[in-house]
Amino acid sequence: MTELAAPHDMALPSLMKHLRKLEAAGLITSVKEGRIRSCALAPEPFVPVQDWLSAQRKMWEDRLDRLDDYVRDITRRRDDGPGSED
Known part of the structure; x- marks a missing residue:
């Protein structure tokens, strides 16, 4: 101790x-x-906490993936839009 x-x-x-x-x-x-x-x-009392954290992690990963897709889409549209040099 x-x-x-x-x-x-x-x-x-x-x-x-x-x-x-x-x-x-x-x-x-x-x-x-x-x-x-x-x-x-x-370890047993921590199982519900681990389960909750796993669910939160999954939810936030999904949200961040959607945000990443959105930002990539906006960037692509901006780069492909009028006046682009391509």
Whole structure:
């Protein structure tokens, strides 16, 4: 736990309080072996977030693809329009 607390400018008891809350919420698991406590992310609670992000990614990729098509079309029309040097 000391390793986790070090980069956060946080006292160990404060970090432990945060970790207990994360564990109570099911976001992490911890195992104590002797004096060493190890923590790991629990992947299951993050599945709905990953699903939502995937849907958002797909939606935005589609929107950006349509915007790209639109900009290319406008550029092509401008370049092919009256007064072009072709």
